[in-house]
Amino acid sequence: MKTFQNLMAGCLFAGALVTASSCTNNFEEYNTNPNRMTVGDIEPSRMLEPLIYDASREWQRYTRYWNGELIQYTACTSSNVRQEHRYFIGDQDFKGLWNFYAGYANNTMHMYDLAEAKGDEAIKAMALTLKVLFMSNLTDMFGDIPYAEAFQGREEGGTRKPKYDSQQEVYEQMFADLETANDIYATNPTLLDAELDGLYGGDMQAWRKFNNTLYMRLLCRVGGRSEMNVPSRMRTLLGDVAKYPMFESNADNARVDYSGVEPYVGYYDGMNANDFTRSMYKITRQVIDMTVITQNDVQLYEDPRLRIMAQKAGNRWKGTIGGCTNAQQSEANSGAAYLNFAVLGRSTNPSFFLCYDELQFILAEAALKGWIDGGESAARTYYEQAVTASCEKWNEFAEFVELAEGDEPADISADDVQEFLESDLASWDGHDNKQQLIGDQKYLALFWIGMEAYHEYRRTGYPELTIGEGTINDHILPTRFAYPVNSVATNAENVQVALDRMGGANDMKTPVWWSRQAIANN
Numbered sequence: 001m002k003t004f005q006n007l008m009a010g011c012l013f014a015g016a017l018v019t020a021s022s023c024t025n026n027f028e029e030y031n032t033n034p035n036r037m038t039v040g041d042i043e044p045s046r047m048l049e050p051l052i053y054d055a056s057r058e059w060q061r062y063t064r065y066w067n068g069e070l071i072q073y074t075a076c077t078s079s080n081v082r083q084e085h086r087y088f089i090g091d092q093d094f095k096g097l098w099n100f101y102a103g104y105a106n107n108t109m110h111m112y113d114l115a116e117a118k119g120d121e122a123i124k125a126m127a128l129t130l131k132v133l134f135m136s137n138l139t140d141m142f143g144d145i146p147y148a149e150a151f152q153g154r155e156e157g158g159t160r161k162p163k164y165d166s167q168q169e170v171y172e173q174m175f176a177d178l179e180t181a182n183d184i185y186a187t188n189p190t191l192l193d194a195e196l197d198g199l200y201g202g203d204m205q206a207w208r209k210f211n212n213t214l215y216m217r218l219l220c221r222v223g224g225r226s227e228m229n230v231p232s233r234m235r236t237l238l239g240d241v242a243k244y245p246m247f248e249s250n251a252d253n254a255r256v257d258y259s260g261v262e263p264y265v266g267y268y269d270g271m272n273a274n275d276f277t278r279s280m281y282k283i284t285r286q287v288i289d290m291t292v293i294t295q296n297d298v299q300l301y302e303d304p305r306l307r308i309m310a311q312k313a314g315n316r317w318k319g320t321i322g323g324c325t326n327a328q329q330s331e332a333n334s335g336a337a338y339l340n341f342a343v344l345g346r347s348t349n350p351s352f353f354l355c356y357d358e359l360q361f362i363l364a365e366a367a368l369k370g371w372i373d374g375g376e377s378a379a380r381t382y383y384e385q386a387v388t389a390s391c392e393k394w395n396e397f398a399e400f401v402e403l404a405e406g407d408e409p410a411d412i413s414a415d416d417v418q419e420f421l422e423s424d425l426a427s428w429d430g431h432d433n434k435q436q437l438i439g440d441q442k443y444l445a446l447f448w449i450g451m452e453a454y455h456e457y458r459r460t461g462y463p464e465l466t467i468g469e470g471t472i473n474d475h476i477l478p479t480r481f482a483y484p485v486n487s488v489a490t491n492a493e494n495v496q497v498a499l500d501r502m503g504g505a506n507d508m509k510t511p512v513w514w515s516r517q518a519i520a521n522n
Contacts, residue, residue: 044114044123047107049196051130053264055104056198056256056351059450060267062097064281064339070478071443071453072286072322072465077333078279085322087473089508095484101138102150105131109151122191122204125184129211132174132181133353136218139170140455141481143512144498147173161491164498167513171222175233178215182208182244198256199353205245210254212237213246213359220362221459222514223371231371238372247356250393254353260346269347276345277338283310285319286465288337290440292317293424304412304420305394308401309447311340323468342402344448352449355393360386361442368434380428383438384421390445391417436462458515478508479517 068074069084076082108131115123139145144164152158165173185208194202199210215237223230237244247253258264268276287310291303299316306317313335320336321328343349364382367374374381391412401410420426431437439462446453457465458479467475483506488495495506503521504510511517 045193047111052198057267059351067451072284074281075322076280091485094481101134105134121189125181128177128181212244224519253355256351260348265347266349268345273341276341282320282336284322288319304416307410308394310337323471325470343397343400357386357389357445479511482506
């Protein structure tokens with residue numbers, strides 16, 4: 001009989017191996033001792049805990065190192081090593097991100113196979129939802145990817161040179177997987193060892209809401225492609241809330257909490273404040289301009305979330321320049337605000353995969369565009385609910401803000417939220433371009449959530465970013481990540497078919513299919 005390790009050692013796509021690290025001693029033992037336990041003896045639920053916790057830690061890592069730098073939340077302007085904000089990105093970076101998403105997706109499907117063999121319906125559904133979470137990020141980062149033939153390297157006789165499906169085909173298959181998962185959740189299966197579920201503690205209806213809210217995220221992502229029939233599909237989901245329940249409040253958020261006791265700690269556990277933020281990762285001018293009202297050089301008002309996300313370096317808010325030149329760096333850095341380590345660097349700081357506020361922003365955009373009913377009136381309601389939910393989510397962490405003498409508490413009250421919604425920063429009536437308002441506020445709400453803001457920028461063009469003079473890639477914000485060299489080398493024919501279909505070279509300038517740029521080029 002095959003052992004667990006032998007099965008896991010199978011090829012993923014083309015050279016991408018399972019790289020998930022251990023979160024529990026048992027899982028580490030399964031990975032490193034091929035004689036310890038055979039596949040038939042492993043309870044699939046035992047894979048769930050390390051899969052969720054390990055992946056969520058990496059989520060925190062990539063949201064700072066990649067999402068924050070590319071999309072100008074932050075700029076690591078005090079380092080000549082990490083220069084993602086200047087688009088210094090190479091094959092090791094491509095390979096690392098590819099292996100992360102592909103590796104965890106492979107793990108979910110291994111868990112699915114074990115669950116199917118044992119008749120564990122709960123794990124089957126959860127595996128499908130998580131597979132789509134990882135695979136959606138993989139395709140959104142790289143473009144065309146294997147899906148129908150992915151992960152067959154684990155199976156005897158399975159292909160190690162899978163074909164690359166078009167993004168349209170990938171999305172259709174992801175939608176089918178989400179439909180299948182939703183149908184299983186509807187039977188309310190019981191999860192053995194519910195305490196191993198770091199997301200929802202075995203609550204299948206909570207997982208069902210996560211599954212269907214993820215469905216809405218992905219429908220919105222391809223909304224610019226008429227062939228995907230997004231309005232009809234959204235109306236189907238929203239028209240039957242009994243069949244397709246979704247997030248109803250922040251209590252439903254897909255978040256992984258950490259106890260702060262090993263191994264249940266966030267990615268930045270053990271890092272000091274200087275390494276985490278002050279000496280390197282600065283808040284950008286882009287963020288400060290979107291969150292602070294300044295008149296005659298006097299800062300009059302600020303977004304109530306700002307003090308929770310960031311910390312001043314002096315007595316006023318200043319941002320650095322994303323993509324700045326070496327000559328600009330010193331002046332840009334001087335006095336620039338930085339990430340709030342007391343909040344974000346805690347060992348107990350949770351990871352978020354998907355939140356209620358994002359769903360409300362999706363509904364606001366959909367109503368404004370006529371994809372769903374309600375028009376501008378409904379769009380405004382959804383928008384204000386989205387901003388409110390974002391403020392309420394961040395208010396949970398206000399208690400961790402370190403206050404200087406004389407500082408007011410960072411708590412965000414209902415009155416603070418209302419004042420913000422009436423301010424020039426967020427007022428619905430004060431902005432003629434409602435789509436931009438929704439996009440800008442969604443950008444701020446997506447802070448610290450995986451790669452979502454980067455995906456959304458390529459879809460909408462919001463917020464309007466100024467590309468720094470010190471960037472490479474012909475001063476083009478990367479439109480995708482390039483396929484890793486080892487993937488090209490081991491599956492060259494299928495990779496070339498994918499590149500030809502996408503209409504470009506294997507670089508960071510070829511737009512992905514659902515992007516604003518690709519649609520405009522058609």
